[in-house]
Amino acid sequence: xxxxxxxxxxxxxxxxxxxxxxxxxxxxxxxxxxxxxxxxxxxxxxxxxxxxxxxxxxxxxxxxxxxxxxxxxxxxxxxxxxxxxxxxxxxxxxxxxxxxxxxxxxxxxxxxxxxxxxxxxxxxxxxxxxxxxxxxxxxxxxxxxxxxxxxxx
Amino acid sequence: xxxxxxxxxxxxxxxxxxxxxxxxxxxxxxxxxxxxxxxxxxxxxxxxxxxxxxxxxxxxxxxxxxxxxxxxxxxxxxxxxxxxxxxxxxxxxxxxxxxxxxxxxxxxxxxxxxxxxxxxxxxxxxxxxxxxxxxxxxxxxxxxxxxxxxxxxxxxxxxxxxxxxxxxxxxxxxxxxxxxxxxxxxxxxxxxxxxxxxxxxxxxxxxxxxxxxxxxxxxxxxxxxxxxxxxxxxxxxxxxxxxxxxxxxxxxxxxxxxxxxxxxxxxxxxxxxxxxxxxxxxxxxxxxxxxxxxxxxxxxxxxxxxxxxxxxxxxxxxxxxxxxxxxxxxxxxxxxxxxxxxxxxxxxxxxxxxxxxxxxxxxxxxxxxxxxxxxxxxxxxxxxxxxxxxxxxxxxxxxxxxxxxxxxxxxxxxxxxxxxxxxxxxxxxxxxxxxxxxxxxxxxxxxxxxxxxxxxxxxxxxxxxxxxxxxxxxxxxxxxxxxxxxxxxxxxxxxxxxxxxxxxxxxxxxxxxxxxxxxxxxxxxxxxxxxxxxxxxxxxxxxxxxxxxxxxxxxxxxxxxxxxxxxxxxxxxxxxxxxxxxxxxxxxxxxxxxxxxxxxxxxxxxxxxxxxxxxxxxxxxxxxxxxxxxxxxxxxxxxxxxxxxxxxxxxxxxxxxxxxxxxxxxxxxxxxxxxxxxxxxxxxxxxxxxxxxxxxxxxxxxxxxxxxxxxxxxxxxxxxxxxxxxxxxxxxxxxxxxxxxxxxxxxxx
Numbered sequence: 025x026x027x028x029x030x031x032x033x034x035x036x037x038x039x040x041x042x043x044x045x046x047x048x049x050x051x052x053x054x055x056x057x058x059x060x061x062x063x064x065x066x067x068x069x070x071x072x073x074x075x076x077x078x079x080x081x082x083x084x085x086x087x088x089x090x091x092x093x094x095x096x097x098x099x100x101x102x103x104x105x106x107x108x109x110x111x112x113x114x115x116x117x118x119x120x121x122x123x124x125x126x127x128x129x130x131x132x133x134x135x136x137x138x139x140x141x142x143x144x145x146x147x148x149x150x151x152x153x154x155x156x157x158x159x160x161x162x163x164x165x166x167x168x169x170x171x172x173x174x175x176x177x
Numbered sequence: 178x179x180x181x182x183x184x185x186x187x188x189x190x191x192x193x194x195x196x197x198x199x200x201x202x203x204x205x206x207x208x209x210x211x212x213x214x215x216x217x218x219x220x221x222x223x224x225x226x227x228x229x230x231x232x233x234x235x236x237x238x239x240x241x242x243x244x245x246x247x248x249x250x251x252x253x254x255x256x257x258x259x260x261x262x263x264x265x266x267x268x269x270x271x272x273x274x275x276x277x278x279x280x281x282x283x284x285x286x287x288x289x290x291x292x293x294x295x296x297x298x299x300x301x302x303x304x305x306x307x308x309x310x311x312x313x314x315x316x317x318x319x320x321x322x323x324x325x326x327x328x329x330x331x332x333x334x335x336x337x338x339x340x341x342x343x344x345x346x347x348x349x350x351x352x353x354x355x356x357x358x359x360x361x362x363x364x365x366x367x368x369x370x371x372x373x374x375x376x377x378x379x380x381x382x383x384x385x386x387x388x389x390x391x392x393x394x395x396x397x398x399x400x401x402x403x404x405x406x407x408x409x410x411x412x413x414x415x416x417x418x419x420x421x422x423x424x425x426x427x428x429x430x431x432x433x434x435x436x437x438x439x440x441x442x443x444x445x446x447x448x449x450x451x452x453x454x455x456x457x458x459x460x461x462x463x464x465x466x467x468x469x470x471x472x473x474x475x476x477x478x479x480x481x482x483x484x485x486x487x488x489x490x491x492x493x494x495x496x497x498x499x500x501x502x503x504x505x506x507x508x509x510x511x512x513x514x515x516x517x518x519x520x521x522x523x524x525x526x527x528x529x530x531x532x533x534x535x536x537x538x539x540x541x542x543x544x545x546x547x548x549x550x551x552x553x554x555x556x557x558x559x560x561x562x563x564x565x566x567x568x569x570x571x572x573x574x575x576x577x578x579x580x581x582x583x584x585x586x587x588x589x590x591x592x593x594x595x596x597x598x599x600x601x602x603x604x605x606x607x608x609x610x611x612x613x614x615x616x617x618x619x620x621x622x623x624x625x626x627x628x629x630x631x632x633x634x635x636x637x638x639x640x641x642x643x644x645x646x647x648x649x650x651x652x653x654x655x656x657x658x659x660x661x662x663x664x665x666x667x668x669x670x671x672x673x674x675x676x677x678x679x680x681x682x683x684x685x686x687x688x689x690x691x692x693x694x695x696x697x698x699x700x701x702x703x704x705x706x707x708x709x710x711x712x713x714x715x716x717x718x719x720x721x722x723x724x725x726x727x728x729x730x731x732x733x734x735x736x737x738x739x740x741x742x743x744x745x746x747x748x749x750x751x752x753x754x755x756x757x758x759x760x761x762x763x764x765x766x767x768x769x770x771x772x773x774x775x776x777x778x779x780x781x782x783x784x785x786x787x788x789x790x791x792x793x794x795x796x797x798x799x800x801x802x803x804x805x806x807x808x809x810x811x812x813x814x815x816x817x818x819x820x821x822x823x824x825x826x827x828x829x830x831x832x833x834x835x836x837x838x839x840x841x842x843x844x845x846x847x848x849x850x851x852x853x854x855x856x857x858x859x860x861x862x863x864x865x866x867x868x869x870x871x872x873x874x875x876x877x878x879x880x881x882x883x884x885x886x887x888x889x890x891x892x893x894x895x896x897x898x899x900x901x902x903x904x905x906x907x908x909x910x911x912x913x914x915x916x917x918x919x920x921x922x923x924x925x926x
Contacts, residue, residue, distance in 0.1 A: 040431045043462045051406070051460035056398035057391020059583070060461070061534050062615040066862040069534055097391030109389045116381045116828060119836055120252030121388030122395055122534040122583025147871035154862060156534045156584050157252045158839025159832075160870040161877060 026090035030055070031099030037086055045081035045089050046070045049096060057097035057125050061154070068153030071126035071133075072096045078133035080152075097125035100132065107177075108132050111170035119157035127153050131167050140171055221245060221277050228351040230313055230359055232284050233306040234263055240334060240348030242269045246276050247285035248295045249555045250384070251533075251585030252836070253892040254829035255295040257383045259303050262825065265375040266307025266368060268331040269347070276383050281557025281577035288579075289556040291590050291698060293792040293890025296825055300888050308365045310354075317354035318345045333374075370885070379828025384581065396553030396580045397612065399540045404608040407601050408464035409439060410471055411453040411621050414855035415694050416441070416478040422454050426470035432463025436471060437604050439597065444660045446695065448563040450597045451621060457605055461612050481855040483693035485528070485627070492629035492690060493523060495650035500688035501664055504674050504744055507682030512635045512644040520721055521633035522714055525917040526706035526900075528850035529625040530859070531699055532867055535583020536618040541598035542608035547574045552595040553582035560592035564599040575599075586840075587698040591623050619865050620857040623697025624850050626651040626668075626690075628706035632714045635682070640722020641733070644682040649673060649707065652692035663689035668703035670748065672711055672789045672897070675755050679735030694852060700840060704791050704897040712787035712901035713916060716908065726905065727768050727786055734761050752793060752822075752887050759820050762882060763797040764788045766818035770880055771799035778910075781805065785905025787898040793889035795820040795882075798838065798898040800874075802906035808926025810907065812842065812874040817895060819879065822886035831879040834895040838877040841899025843867040847921045866921075 025038040030053060037048060044063075049055040049072070058081060061069030065080035072081045073095040081094075100106050105113075108131050118124045127150070134141060134149040141149070146164050155163065223243040226235025235243040244263050250256035260276050263269075279285055287298065311331050318336035319326040328339055335344045370377075387393040412418060424436040434457045441452030454471050458464035513519060539552040541564075548568065554560050557577040565572040582589055594611055601609040613621075628651035635644035649665070656662040665687050676683050699705070719729035737758030768774075768786060778784065781804050788797035796819050803811040815838045824830055847866040851858045859865040904915040913925060 040463070043460070047460055047462035051462070054400070056394075056400075059395075059535070060397060060612075061536075062862050063465075064615070064861055064863070067534070067615075101390035101392075105390070112389045113381070113385055116385065116832065118252075118382060118385065118388045119254075119832060120250075120534065120582060120584045121382075121384065121393055122581075124388055125391045128389065143875075151869040151871045154534065154867060154869060156532060156586075156840070156867060158836035158842075158868070158873060160839060160868075160873045161835060161875070162832075163870065 026086060028089050028091060029093045031095060031102065041087040042085045045072065045084045045086055045094060048086045049081065049094070055096050055098050059122055059125060061123065067123070068130055069123045069126040071129040071153065073129060073133060076133070076136065078130050097129060100129070106132060107173045108135065108166070108170045111166040111173065114169065115162045115166040117159050117162040117166050119159055123153065123155045127155065127163055131163070131170065134167065135171055135174065139174065141167060221279070222275070223277055228355040230309050231306050233303070234267065234310055236310065236347060236351045238348050238351045240273055240346055242267070242274045243277050244274055245279050245285065247279040247288050248299070249288070249290040249579055249582055249585065251290070251555065251582035251589065253290070253295070253833065254382065254826060255290060257380055258826040258829055259295060259299055260383070261375040261380055262300060262303040263307040265373055266304045267310045268333060268374070270334040271375060273334060278579050280579065281561045283558060288558055289590065290585070291555055291587055293794065293893045295890060296888045297793060297890050300825065304367050305362065305365055308367050309360060312360050312365060313354045313357050314347055314350045316357055317350045321345060321350070321353060376825050377823070377827065380826055381828065393581055395535050395583045396551065397535055397538045397583065399551035399580055400610070401540060401542060401608045404540060404610055405434060405605065406458050406461050406464045407455045407598070407609050407611045408461070408468045408614065409453050409455045409597060409611065410468050410473055411451040411617065412441065412475055412477070414477040415480045418452060418476045418478065419454060420474040420476050422471055422473040424471050426472070427456055427467040430463060430467040430470060432459040433467035434458055435605070437601060439600060445656070445658050447658050448559065448591050448593045448596060449567060450593055450600060455601055457601070457609070464612070465614060477855060480693045483852055483855045485851040488627070488693070489525065489629070492627065492650045493525070495688040495690060496523060496629040496631040496648045498688065500648055500650070500686035502684060502686050503669055504683060504685040509644045509646050509682045509684040512682045515635070518636040519633060520636060520718060521631065522717060522916060524630040524706070524710035524713060526628050526709055527918065528627045528694065529699055529705070529844060529848050530619050530622045530850050530865055531584070531586040531588035532619065532865060533584030533586060533588055536613040536615055537588070537594035538610070538612050539595040539598040540608060540610045541595065541602045543599055543602040546570055548599045548602070549576045549578070550595050550599060551578045551580055552592065553580050553589055554592050554595060555582065555585045555590040556592060559590070560595045563592050563596050567596050567600060568603060586700045587702070588622060591697055615862070616860045619859050619861060621695070623657065623695045625699035625702065625705060626654065626692065626696045630706060630710035632710060634718060640718065640724065642678070642680050642718065645676055645678065645680045646684050647673065647676070648686045648688060650688035650690050651703070651706065652690045652696050654696050654698060656692050657696055663691060665703065671707070671791050672704050673707040674744065674747070675740065675742065675790070677740060677755055677757060677760055677790070678733045693855065694857065701791050701893040701896045704789060705844060708787065708789040708897035709900045709918065712789065712898065713904055716785065716901070716905040717914065720908070725774065727764070727773050730764060730786065730788070731761060737761060755790060759795045760788060760790060763795045763818040763820050766880055766882065767797035767799045767816050770818065770878060771801065771816035773799060781910055783906045783909030783911070785902045785907070785909055787902035787905065789898055791894035791897065793822070794891060794894040796834070796894045796898055798895070798902045800899065800902040800906045802903060802910055804907060804910050804925055806926060808924055810846065810920060810925065812903065813876065815874045815877040815899070817877060817879050818882065819891065819895065820882035820884055821889045821891050822884050823888040824881050824884070825888045827881050830881050830891045833891040834879040835877045837895025838899055839868050839873045841896045842873055842903070844896070845900035845903045845918060845920055846872060847919050849919050849922070
């Protein structure tokens with residue numbers, strides 16, 4: 025059995041510890057905001073934060089999250105909208121929306137490490153997140169807007 | 178009202194509250210309002226509202242308006258745009274509108290969300306539904322005030338008595354309006370354009386906030402009480418069958434319950450399950466793991482001899498031979514026989530997979546010879562039919578709930594995965610969620626057919642064509658439903674058969690081909706290969722003639738006119754005739770905005786243009802490219818002009834065309850499905866790469882032509898112009914002509 029925190033709540037899990045965090049979140053906890061896209065850390069749809077760092081939850085076994093704090097899109101949203109979410113809405117980023125929770129989680133982590141990201145930073149840190157609808161230019165604009173908004177506060 | 182309260186309780190917000198506290202499993206069916214009335218066709222909140230003049234809307238006494246979204250939302254915007262048309266004609270306050278997703282039900286008309294047809298086919302219907310409600314509310318107010326109807330008008334969510342400025346809110350009129358007879362269509366007065374509130378003004382998606390907070394519910398998020406999870410090992414080759422299988426190791430995987438044989442299809446395969454062995458488990462992960470441990474011996478069947486390399490050669494040979502003539506004008510043969518200058522070229526576009534971010538997934542519950550299914554489907558009525566046929570039950574015994582779709586692009590018009598869930602639910606006696614892995618999705622898609630295209634022109638002394646011979650060979654999508662089909666039919670509409678050029682002699686042909694993998698439609702379907710070929714060929718001809726490609730193209734269109742094709746069987750829908758003036762306008766607009774011929778580009782840079790019409794929408798794109806020394810392709814800018822008739826939701830038009838530029842970039846750059854011994858070679862985003870943020874166009878500018886023509890769809894038409902415009906730009910930048918996709922197979926450095 026392992027213990028971990030998910031969105032601030034203590035959890036224990038005694039199932040298959042090889043189960044990726046993604047499926048633990050979705051099928052065991054019912055936190056379905058985090059999406060399955062590829063199962064191989066190729067698309068970023070499953071991006072969540074482990075101790076504030078972006079991880080691809082489809083390839084990280086629950087075992088590796090023992091003692092960690094996992095934050096999902098639901099956790100980010102529970103305290104009101106994050107500036108990144110607000111920017112996403114202002115720019116009408118989503119189309120189908122399926123990848124966007126992962127994009128938002130990745131962008132939040134990006135802005136933590138690069139509060140004023142260049143285009144190259146955005147390319148480097150967002151190119152693991154695929155959007156098949158093709159909302160990339162709005163993602164880029166929303167990240168820059170969120171960066172500005174966070175600078176002001 | 179008790180029904181209403183119940184509905185609110187099982188709404189998706191309610192579900193997510195519980196999900197956040199981690200006890201989602203305690204709920205029954207968790208999210209879709211109409212679930213509570215599964216099996217009935219009169220069960221929507223709109224139907225149960227106090228005033229419900231038609232199937233598409235309802236008004237409560239508190240002023241809440243329910244509007245039905247009967248088409249599927251996959252990022253195309255129809256769940257927002259169509260209800261806004263209803264709200265506009267009703268003069269309803271958008272902030273008081275709740276959208277209700279329809280189940281599959283023939284009373285809404287076609288729900289098959291494809292072909293960019295939602296706005297084109299339902300704009301007027303939606304207006305009439307709203308206008309009907311408005312008229313009845315006005316009549317109810319007139320009775321209330323005992324004044325002539327002519328003195329009353331609607332305002333925002335109110336009816337006003339103009340002479341006295343008295344107002345009655347819509348909610349207060351709901352009861353009296355509900356007692357009035359429904360007006361006839363002829364009595365309805367649609368608003369003049371100048372009175373539109375929402376039509377023509379952009380709007381963000383209705384689900385925007387839910388999407389950005391992780392609350393939006395997709396097919397993969399559907400869950401019902403007692404549900405088990407299934408992952409299916411499909412036959413590796415189309416038409417393969419299970420000879421025998423061993424599941425001992427699979428059953429040892431923690432969480433795996435059992436395995437189930439899924440019967441193979443009978444031809445034509447249509448939307449039947451592929452067959453195989455299903456692993457039933459307590460969660461998705463266990464099902465995936467168990468599947469790896471199932472040892473299946475297959476009878477691979479006749480398609481095991483299919484090799485895409487060999488097939489490509491056969492298709493190219495076919496495209497070189499005379500095919501079935503589908504359009505003939507003038508006399509191409511005599512013109513070619515003159516012995517003047519000619520130019521010929523051939524083009525090739527491989528099979529393409531949709532790769533929707535949400536793979537195929539569905540939940541089905543079979544009980545008492547009835548099925549309730551939740552699916553991210555583009556075609557809920559099709560799902561009803563397919564499940565009914567597969568299980569030998571009546572279509573009315575199948576209730577299909579439509580979730581949000583994590584991408585569709587045509588893949589989710591085929592409900593095979595929903596049929597699988599229904600079949601398995603019947604076999605295991607529990608609700609079943611079937612989840613396809615990405616590998617399943619890439620390997621068992623309904624691929625866009627591979628195509629070989631041959632074009633030949635006879636040229637006059639100025640390098641202008643006097644004859645146009647066009648031959649195309651591709652496995653027809655009709656063969657999905659008719660195994661004997663060898664020739665494409667409706668695929669030839671649009672850019673292939675129309676030939677929007679002022680050329681005296683035209684012959685268009687199609688050659689026979691047989692599919693060895695499942696084939697289906699993908700975002701703009703055959704225009705992906707036909708527009709690529711035609712628009713690349715024109716650019717080639719322009720350069721051969723030493724002319725500027727834009728000038729050459731405009732000259733080739735000839736003067737603005739309506740092109741009456743006069744081809745037997747060609748669609749006669751009003752507004753279908755090709756308008757060369759509109760084609761010219763988008764071409765000129767894209768070029769003008771891109772600075773064609775005016776903007777100096779540096780070394781290794783170039784611009785290319787392409788234009789076409791698809792599903793009544795005219796699109797032109799100018800792509801600017803930079804090719805670096807290593808042959809790396811960068812796309813700093815695309816300028817797209819679109820004429821979709823009346824722009825119902827301009828914000829959505831822009832979004833769709835921006836997205837289409839990226840989708841088209843993927844097709845041009847890197848998408849290719851190949852097969853060896855009948856088995857698809859690709860499996861995931863590593864070997865079926867799609868454009869990422871650093872490979873996509875950096876900036877796509879979209880310009881919407883102002884028009885009062887009937888509205889047409891925008892989900893697809895922006896895609897096919899991208900590959901030819903990009904390849905034409907690469908030619909301008911490097912002198913290298915590309916006639917085969919994808920670019921990843923070609924060395925540019």
